[in-house]
Amino acid sequence: xxDDIKSFYWRHAQRITFFVILLLLWFLFSxxxxxxxxxxxxxxxxxxTAVVGVVSVGMTIVLISQGxxxxxxxxxxxxxxxxxxxxxxxxxxxxxxxxxxxxxxxxVLGFLGxxxxxxxxxxxxxSFVAGLGMMSIARGLAMVLSGGRIITGxxxxxxxxxxMEFLGLPSLFIVLxxxxxGSSFMMNRTKFGRNxxxxxxxxxxxxxxxxxxxxxxxxxxxxNALLSAIxxxxxxxxxxxxxxxxxxxxxxxxxxxxIIGGTGLAGGEGSIYGTMLGALLIGSxxxxxxxxxxxxxxxxxxxxxxxxxxxALDQLRRQQS
Amino acid sequence: xxxxxxYRITMENISKxxxxxxxxDNVSLKVKAGEVHGLVGENGAxxxxxxxxxxxxxxxxxxxxxxxxxxxxxxxxxxxQAIEHGxxxxxxxxxxxxxxxxxxxxxxxxxxxxxxxINWKKMxxxxxxxxxxxxxxxxxxxxxxxxxxxxNKRMVAIAKALSQDVNIIIFDEPTAQLAEExxxxxxxxxxxxxxxxxxxxxxxxxxxxxxxxCDRVSVLRDGKLVMTDRVENLTENDLxxxxxxxxxxxxxxxxxxxxxxxxxxxEDLEVESKIENVSFQLREGEVLGVFGxxxxxxxEMVKSLFGVHSADSGLIKINGxxxxxxxxxxxxxxxxxxxxxxxHTEGVALTQDIVDNSNLVRSLLQxxxxxxxxxxxxxxAEENVEDLDIRTPSIFQKLRYLSGGNQQKVVVAxxxxxxxxxxxxxxxxxxxxxxxxxxxxxxxxxxLKQGKxxxxxxxxxxxxLGICDKIMTLSEGRMTSVMKTSEATQEELLxxxxx
Numbered sequence: 001x002x003d004d005i006k007s008f009y010w011r012h013a014q015r016i017t018f019f020v021i022l023l024l025l026w027f028l029f030s031x032x033x034x035x036x037x038x039x040x041x042x043x044x045x046x047x048x049t050a051v052v053g054v055v056s057v058g059m060t061i062v063l064i065s066q067g068x069x070x071x072x073x074x075x076x077x078x079x080x081x082x083x084x085x086x087x088x089x090x091x092x093x094x095x096x097x098x099x100x101x102x103x104x105x106x107x108v109l110g111f112l113g114x115x116x117x118x119x120x121x122x123x124x125x126x127s128f129v130a131g132l133g134m135m136s137i138a139r140g141l142a143m144v145l146s147g148g149r150i151i152t153g154x155x156x157x158x159x160x161x162x163x164m165e166f167l168g169l170p171s172l173f174i175v176l177x178x179x180x181x182g183s184s185f186m187m188n189r190t191k192f193g194r195n196x197x198x199x200x201x202x203x204x205x206x207x208x209x210x211x212x213x214x215x216x217x218x219x220x221x222x223x224n225a226l227l228s229a230i231x232x233x234x235x236x237x238x239x240x241x242x243x244x245x246x247x248x249x250x251x252x253x254x255x256x257x258x259i260i261g262g263t264g265l266a267g268g269e270g271s272i273y274g275t276m277l278g279a280l281l282i283g284s285x286x287x288x289x290x291x292x293x294x295x296x297x298x299x300x301x302x303x304x305x306x307x308x309x310x311x312a313l314d315q316l317r318r319q320q321s
Numbered sequence: 322x323x324x325x326x327x328y329r330i331t332m333e334n335i336s337k338x339x340x341x342x343x344x345x346d347n348v349s350l351k352v353k354a355g356e357v358h359g360l361v362g363e364n365g366a367x368x369x370x371x372x373x374x375x376x377x378x379x380x381x382x383x384x385x386x387x388x389x390x391x392x393x394x395x396x397x398x399x400x401x402q403a404i405e406h407g408x409x410x411x412x413x414x415x416x417x418x419x420x421x422x423x424x425x426x427x428x429x430x431x432x433x434x435x436x437x438x439i440n441w442k443k444m445x446x447x448x449x450x451x452x453x454x455x456x457x458x459x460x461x462x463x464x465x466x467x468x469x470x471x472x473n474k475r476m477v478a479i480a481k482a483l484s485q486d487v488n489i490i491i492f493d494e495p496t497a498q499l500a501e502e503x504x505x506x507x508x509x510x511x512x513x514x515x516x517x518x519x520x521x522x523x524x525x526x527x528x529x530x531x532x533x534x535c536d537r538v539s540v541l542r543d544g545k546l547v548m549t550d551r552v553e554n555l556t557e558n559d560l561x562x563x564x565x566x567x568x569x570x571x572x573x574x575x576x577x578x579x580x581x582x583x584x585x586x587x588e589d590l591e592v593e594s595k596i597e598n599v600s601f602q603l604r605e606g607e608v609l610g611v612f613g614x615x616x617x618x619x620x621e622m623v624k625s626l627f628g629v630h631s632a633d634s635g636l637i638k639i640n641g642x643x644x645x646x647x648x649x650x651x652x653x654x655x656x657x658x659x660x661x662x663x664x665h666t667e668g669v670a671l672t673q674d675i676v677d678n679s680n681l682v683r684s685l686l687q688x689x690x691x692x693x694x695x696x697x698x699x700x701x702a703e704e705n706v707e708d709l710d711i712r713t714p715s716i717f718q719k720l721r722y723l724s725g726g727n728q729q730k731v732v733v734a735x736x737x738x739x740x741x742x743x744x745x746x747x748x749x750x751x752x753x754x755x756x757x758x759x760x761x762x763x764x765x766x767x768x769l770k771q772g773k774x775x776x777x778x779x780x781x782x783x784x785x786l787g788i789c790d791k792i793m794t795l796s797e798g799r800m801t802s803v804m805k806t807s808e809a810t811q812e813e814l815l816x817x818x819x820x
Contacts, residue, residue, distance in 0.1 A: 198677075
């Protein structure tokens with residue numbers, strides 16, 4: 001029993017340590033920032049983290065496969081525009097029911113994800129470049145489809161979801177939790193997950209072990225696009241509109257959350273839970289800053305410092321072991 | 322202490338402690354003028370540390386003995402000072418700039434100049450003279466270094482060293498990536514250096530080389546110098562015993578095994594511009610060796626069998642049935658396994674643990690709705706660790722933290738768990754310790770007894786002669802012979818490999 005606990009600790013040492021640091025940080029914030037330790041504030045923090053959290057899950061999977069996908073922010077904007085257009089029938093879109101509108105958005109985003117996977121696997125385009133291209137394509141599509149305008153008038157049944165709560169938690173955060181558990185299961189308990197880790201560790205090892213690189217690359221980038229689509233739909237519900245200029249720089253927030261959470265850029269390493277802690281840490285810092293009335297630009301500087309310090313500490317830990 | 326003058330280098334009672342490890346313990350090494358001094362030992366025995374101290378890359382423990390050059394005590398704190406004292410090292414991985422010309426590499430950082438501008442004409446002339454000194458006048462100093470052969474690259478490094486008035490050259494595994502005939506060429510050049518009264522420290526894993534070229538040899542084990550003697554007084558087995566610290570017996574472990582049915586039959590395998598005319602049969606319990614010089618297409622041939630390169634024509638039969646293999650997965654499904662030469666990039670997922678690595682292929686072959694069975698996989702990994710004697714603190718250890726020999730055992734475990742019948746091995750013992758090598762051979766014997774068959778690529782003829790039942794030679798992608806090991810000799814294999 002004690003051995004089991006020990007072994008569990010060593011396998012998850014990094015994330016357990018991180019979790020303790022996050023709790024300490026919350027404790028400190030609670031001491032010095034009057035409104036921080038309140039139900040209302042944690043509710044707000046959870047709601048705000050939900051969207052970028054879902055995007056970060058997808059990014060983590062891509063990073064583990066030794067790739068990077070810069071198009072996620074554009075995906076979020078495009079999904080918002082698509083769901084808004086399908087729900088309102090704006091600009092010649094067919095007006096669809098909520099489930100069909102979601103399905104249609106998934107289909108479009110899934111196809112874009114497939115194109116990225118195809119470019120990477122079949123056309124041998126580096127993932128950075130493929131993502132850069134798709135970032136521009138998806139953003140352009142969002143602008144063209146919306147005419148550059150915000151799409152409003154989304155049905156209340158749709159936007160109401162973002163304001164609901166279950167068991168005292170914001171509905172959007174529940175979505176994030178479900179996605180987090182689901183994708184963590186996928187990465188740790190399925191063949192697909194292990195294949196992604198193996199590909200990220202070494203493509204040649206994966207190939208010579210009989211892993212089908214093509215299908216796995218397609219799947220990785222389609223899953224990433226679909227997660228961004230979910231995030232975009234969540235955001236549209238929260239903002240009651242589809243905004244074509246949303247999600248700018250979100251790819252960097254997602255990468256930051258993953259890296260702070262222990263996912264490397266070299267592939268083969270990382271975890272969904274680590275990324276969640278990273279997203280919560282960034283969210284908490286921003287939240288605390290807002291409560292203290294700090295200029296948001298200082299928060300940007302602070303976030304940058306946290307990224308560098310977190311990775312530096314991780315490197316130190318690796319050298320020691 | 323008159324006789325001390327006879328030694329060019331005297332290292333006396335050198336110790337080196339790293340945090341938690343005593344890497345060197347009172348080591349004394351003496352090298353005479355104009356001798357080739359072999360330095361052997363298993364990985365981690367302290368060879369590299371000793372050389373790094375000599376070259377000024379590491380500092381010895383304070384107050385732990387002296388280094389004397391020509392009888393005079395010296396302090397060497399960095400590689401530049403090492404050169405000033407007449408020492409240079411030629412490493413396995415050449416730290417030279419491949420895009421620069423030969424002349425530039427030789428005179429890097431000290432190019433002849435006119436008013437600050439490099440005088441190319443003079444530099445090329447000087448380079449030519451330096452190359453002549455090592456009998457390498459056929460190298461054009463104006464060509465880019467990367468266009469040279471591996472031996473010539475090393476010769477440039479040697480020429481560079483000599484141009485700096487060096488009289489001690491340290492070779493660290495200089496033949497690791499060289500083919501047999503390139504090795505012989507390098508050895509001829511080393512003998513020339515010796516005739517010029519240059520002292521040489523020669524580090525190698527390959528004991529045949531040590532006997533071939535060294536005058537004396539020192540053995541390091543666990544940071545201690547266990548012996549120094551003239552090579553005439555020693556046998557290969559003596560050296561191994563000293564290195565490992567116990568009697569290893571015959572290194573090439575092989576058991577008499579009755580062959581079973583033909584499992585693999587290849588007829589006229591051809592892969593565009595790489596492989597032609599390869600035909601052979603392999604039976605249960607049999608080891609087929611594959612010999613050839615670097616670039617002979619050995620790796621390409623097994624990778625074609627394994628579906629990495631698809632074959633243009635030819636017939637592959639497994640258990641008498643013709644199969645088409647267009648991907649590694651198909652090869653794996655028809656019972657093949659591939660143990661690649663480069664463990665780090667092709668063999669194991671370094672960031673993954675033993676459970677993941679050992680079950681990787683097995684899980685791909687099972688349906689189970691895409692799910693992994695963690696309990697079963699851990700049980701299998703435990704058994705692998707037990708059966709193959711994989712030294713690790715736990716089955717959850719990342720492969721990156723295991724030694725080369727243990728990583729190789731995990732690769733073997735991966736295929737054992739996949740129940741592979743035909744195992745393709747590409748230089749499986751390169752860069753691992755003598756002790757670990759023997760364990761791999763024993764493991765092979767175990768697999769053969771279970772009716773598996775092995776194709777074994779090696780550049781090292783004694784190894785092939787020691788463990789194979791028959792040996793195929795490849796030359797420029799063509800199969801030039803297949804012979805029974807009992808009828809093969811070193812000369813014959815080399816002859817067919819160069820035909």
